[in-house]
Amino acid sequence: VGAARFLRGLRSLLEPDALNVIVNTGDDESFFGLHVSPDVDTILYTLAGLSPLAQGWGIAGDSFRCLQALGRFYPETWFQLGDLDLATHIYRTDSLRRGQSLSQVTAQLARQLHVRQRVLPMTDDPVRTFVDVAGQGPLPFQRYLVRRRGRGRVRRIEARGVERARPAPGVLRSLRQAGAILLPPSNPFVSIGPILALPGVRALLQRRRARVAAVSPMVGGAPVKGPLHRMLRGLGHEVSPVAVAALYQDIASLFVLDKRDARLAPRIAALGMQPLVTDTLMTTPGRARHLAQAVLRVLDGSAPGRAKSRS
Amino acid sequence: VGAARFLRGLRSLLEPDALNVIVNTGDDESFFGLHVSPDVDTILYTLAGLSPLAQGWGIAGDSFRCLQALGRFYPETWFQLGDLDLATHIYRTDSLRRGQSLSQVTAQLARQLHVRQRVLPMTDDPVRTFVDVAGQGPLPFQRYLVRRRGRGRVRRIEARGVERARPAPGVLRSLRQAGAILLPPSNPFVSIGPILALPGVRALLQRRRARVAAVSPMVGGAPVKGPLHRMLRGLGHEVSPVAVAALYQDIASLFVLDKRDARLAPRIAALGMQPLVTDTLMTTPGRARHLAQAVLRVLDGSAPGRAKSRS
Numbered sequence: 001v002g003a004a005r006f007l008r009g010l011r012s013l014l015e016p017d018a019l020n021v022i023v024n025t026g027d028d029e030s031f032f033g034l035h036v037s038p039d040v041d042t043i044l045y046t047l048a049g050l051s052p053l054a055q056g057w058g059i060a061g062d063s064f065r066c067l068q069a070l071g072r073f074y075p076e077t078w079f080q081l082g083d084l085d086l087a088t089h090i091y092r093t094d095s096l097r098r099g100q101s102l103s104q105v106t107a108q109l110a111r112q113l114h115v116r117q118r119v120l121p122m123t124d125d126p127v128r129t130f131v132d133v134a135g136q137g138p139l140p141f142q143r144y145l146v147r148r149r150g151r152g153r154v155r156r157i158e159a160r161g162v163e164r165a166r167p168a169p170g171v172l173r174s175l176r177q178a179g180a181i182l183l184p185p186s187n188p189f190v191s192i193g194p195i196l197a198l199p200g201v202r203a204l205l206q207r208r209r210a211r212v213a214a215v216s217p218m219v220g221g222a223p224v225k226g227p228l229h230r231m232l233r234g235l236g237h238e239v240s241p242v243a244v245a246a247l248y249q250d251i252a253s254l255f256v257l258d259k260r261d262a263r264l265a266p267r268i269a270a271l272g273m274q275p276l277v278t279d280t281l282m283t284t285p286g287r288a289r290h291l292a293q294a295v296l297r298v299l300d301g302s303a304p305g306r307a308k309s310r311s
Numbered sequence: 312v313g314a315a316r317f318l319r320g321l322r323s324l325l326e327p328d329a330l331n332v333i334v335n336t337g338d339d340e341s342f343f344g345l346h347v348s349p350d351v352d353t354i355l356y357t358l359a360g361l362s363p364l365a366q367g368w369g370i371a372g373d374s375f376r377c378l379q380a381l382g383r384f385y386p387e388t389w390f391q392l393g394d395l396d397l398a399t400h401i402y403r404t405d406s407l408r409r410g411q412s413l414s415q416v417t418a419q420l421a422r423q424l425h426v427r428q429r430v431l432p433m434t435d436d437p438v439r440t441f442v443d444v445a446g447q448g449p450l451p452f453q454r455y456l457v458r459r460r461g462r463g464r465v466r467r468i469e470a471r472g473v474e475r476a477r478p479a480p481g482v483l484r485s486l487r488q489a490g491a492i493l494l495p496p497s498n499p500f501v502s503i504g505p506i507l508a509l510p511g512v513r514a515l516l517q518r519r520r521a522r523v524a525a526v527s528p529m530v531g532g533a534p535v536k537g538p539l540h541r542m543l544r545g546l547g548h549e550v551s552p553v554a555v556a557a558l559y560q561d562i563a564s565l566f567v568l569d570k571r572d573a574r575l576a577p578r579i580a581a582l583g584m585q586p587l588v589t590d591t592l593m594t595t596p597g598r599a600r601h602l603a604q605a606v607l608r609v610l611d612g613s614a615p616g617r618a619k620s621r622s
Contacts, residue, residue: 033405066377069398072423083394087380090401094344112383 001056001225002185002217002282004046009288010182011047013296016116020174021047025102025121026129026159026194027141031079032070034089035096038142039191040106040121041088048113056225059084078147103168120174122195125165129190131231132156141190150227154234159194167198175204180299182292183214185224185280188247189231196251205251213254213295216241219281220260242267249273254298256280256291274298312367312536313496313528313593315357320599321493322358324607327427331485332358336413336432337440337470337505338452342390343381345400346407349453350502351417351432352399359424367536370395389458414479431485433506436476440501442542443467452501461538465545470505478509486515491610493603494525496535496591499558500542507562516562524565524606527552530592531571553578560584565609567591567602585609 010019024039038057045051045059052060062082071077081089088109095105101124110119130138131145133152144150175181183192196202205212218241223229229239237243245255245268255273257264258280268275276298282288321330335350349368356362356370363371373393382388392400399420406416412435421430441449442456444463455461486492497503507513516523529552534540540550548554556566556579566584568575569591579586587609593599 032401033408034401063374063376063394065374065394066397066401069395070401073398073402073420083374083376084380086377086397087384090343090345090377090381091384097344109384 004042005282005288006184006215006292007046008285009292012289013292019117020120021117022120022122022171022195024191024194025123026127029140029142031081032074035093036089043119044109044113044115047115047117058082079142120170121168122171122198123165124168127159127161127165127194129194130158130160154231157189159197162194162197165198167200172200172204180296181208181212182295183248183252185215185217187217187226187228188244202251209251209253211299212252213256213299214248214252215256215280216244216258218244219258245271245273256295315353316593316599317495317526317603318357319596320603323600324603330428331431332428333431333433333482333506335502335505336434337438340451340453342392343385346404347400354430355420355424355426358426358428369393390453431481432479433482433509434476435479438470438472438476438505440505441469441471465542468500470508473505473508476509478511483511483515491607492519492523493606494559494563496526496528498528498537498539499555513562520562520564522610523563524567524610525559525563526567526591527555527569529555530569556582556584567606
C-alpha cells in the first residue's frame with residue numbers, strides 16, 4: 001500500500017518515460033495453476049488507475065464468482081482473486097507457457113492496460129520468499145501474510161533462489177542511469193530485500209549511494225501496515241525506523257523519517273545518512289505528491305551540478 | 312442440446328449407477344491456455360442440474376466478467392466462458408498439468424459437482440475435429456461452429472488423431488456390458504462420429520448391434536439445431552434422417568424417427584433397422600423422459616430372454 005501510494009505521488013510529478021519501477025517477485029505464487037505476481041499486479045493496476053484507492057490490491061469493483069466456484073474443486077481459496085483480476089493471471093500463465101519471460105509478459109500487460117511507465121519485474125528467474133515462523137516452519141510468503149495474517153514469531157526470512165537469479169533485462173541499466181533511486185515505504189525484508197539481494201544490485205547501489213533515498217515504512221515506531229514490527233523483533237532488530245535505515249545504510253544517502261519520529265533524526269545522521277523529516281502518511285493523493293516532491297528535491301539538491309530540470 | 316435433453320430423460324428413468332455416458336472430446340479446445348472440453352462440461356452440468364434448460368451450454372446464471380477482461384489481452388473472445396464455468400477449465404488445466412488424465416479429471420469434476428452417473432471422456436489422448444469449409448480450409452471445430460456459426464460449404468470432416476487414440480479406461484468395458492447402448496439425437500459426424508472412429512469401438516458395436524439404438528437428430532427433414540444439414544449436403548449425403556440412419560446401419564438395430572418423418576419408416580426398415588416412430592422433439596422434461604422410455608422399452612423387448620428389470 002505504501003509503495004503504491006508513493007508511486008501515485010511520483011506518477012503525478014514525472015513524465016511517464018521518466019519513471020521506471022522495479023518490482024519484487026519474491027511473493028509470486030501459483031494458485032490453481034495460475035502464475036500470480038501480486039506486487040507486479042499492484043503496481044500495474046495502480047499505474048493503470050484500476051486499483052481501489054483504499055485497498056492495497058486488486059481491481060476496483062471486482063467480483064469473486066469464479067473464486068467461489070473454484071471452492072468446489074479446491075480446499076483453499078483464501079487468496080482473493082477477482083473475476084477481472086483472474087484475466088491477468090490467465091494471460092500471464094498462458095504467455096509464460098508459450099515461452100515468454102515474466103518481463104516480456106509484464107511489458108505486454110502494461111501496454112494493454114495503457115500503462116506508459118516502465119514496469120520491470122526484478123528478475124525472470126524463480127525467487128520465492130519464505131518466512132520461517134516459530135512452530136510453523138518456513139511458509140511461502142502469501143501463505144504467511146494472507147492465510148496466517150502475518151502472525152507468529154519470525155525466525156528467519158529467506159528469498160530462495162535469489163542468489164542464482166539474474167536481474168531482469170533493464171534492471172541494472174535502469175539503476176545505473178536513474179537520476180534518483182527511491183526505495184518506497186515498503187517492507188525492507190520481503191518487498192525491497194529480495195531486489196537488493198539480486199546479484200549486482202546492492203553493489204551498484206553502493207556506488208550510486210548519493211542518488212538513493214529510502215522512505216521509512218514506519219510511523220511513530222510502528223509499521224503503517226503489515227507485520228514489519230514482528231519481523232524486526234523476530235530477526236533481532238530494534239522495532240524502529242532507525243533499524244530500517246540501518247538496513248540501507250550502505251546504499252542510501254537520504255532517509256525520510258515521518259515527522260512523528262523527528263526525535264530519531266540524530267540517530268539517522270549518526271548512520272551517515274541525511275535525515276529528511278516530513279509527513280510520510282500519504283492519506284491523500286496531495287500528500288503523496290508532496291512527499292515524492294520533497295524527496296526528489298533533496299536528492300536533486302545533493303547532486304553536484306545536477307538539477308531536476310536537467311536530469 | 313439434443314443429447315443433453317435426452318440424457319435428462321434417461322436420468323429421470325435410471326438409477327445413477329445404471330447410466331454411463333461416453334462423451335466426445337473431438338471438440339475440446341484450448342482457450343487462453345485453458346483446456347476446455349465443451350461436450351464433457353455440457354454433460355456434467357446437465358447431470359449436476361446446473362445447465363440452463365433452454366440454452367445448450369454453460370451454467371445457469373453465469374456472468375462473463377473475466378472473459379470481458381480477457382478481451383484486453385486477447386484479440387478473440389468469441390467462445391463464451393462464464394466466470395463460474397471458468398473454474399472448471401482452470402481446475403481441469405491445472406490437474407492435467409499435474410499429470411492427471413482427462414478421465415481422472417472428469418471423474419473428479421463429476422464427484423465435486425455431485426454427479427453420480429459415470430461420465431467417461433471417449434479418450435485421454437488428443438483428438439481434434441476439423442471441418443474443412445470451402446474457401447476457409449480446415450477449421451478447428453469450435454471455430455467452425457461458434458466463430459463461423461457453422462456457415463459455409465463443408466468439404467471434409469476429420470477427427471485428427473483419432474486413429475492413434477485409445478478409448479479411455481472403462482469405455483470399451485462399458486460398451487461390452489451395457490444392457491442398452493443409445494446414440495442420442497446428436498450430430499453423427501462431429502459428436503458421435505469421433506467416438507465411433509476410436510480403435511475398437513465400431514467393431515464392438517457391430518457385435519452388439521441388437522442392443523444399440525440411435526435417435527434421429529433431424530425432425531421434418533431438418534436438424535433440430537446446428538449445421539448438420541450443411542454437413543450432409545457437403546459430404547454428398549441426402550439431407551434426411553435416412554442418411555443419418557445409413558451411417559449407423561452396421562451398428563444399430565433400432566432407429567428412432569420423429570413422427571413428422573413417419574413416411575420414411577419403410578426406408579429405415581430397408582436398411583435392415585427397426586424404425587421406431589415417436590415424438591422426438593423434447594420440448595419438455597416429460598417428453599424427454601417419454602422418448603427415453605420408449606427407446607429402452609423396444610430395446611429390452613428385442614433382447615432374447617432379457618428384460619429390463621434383470622439387466
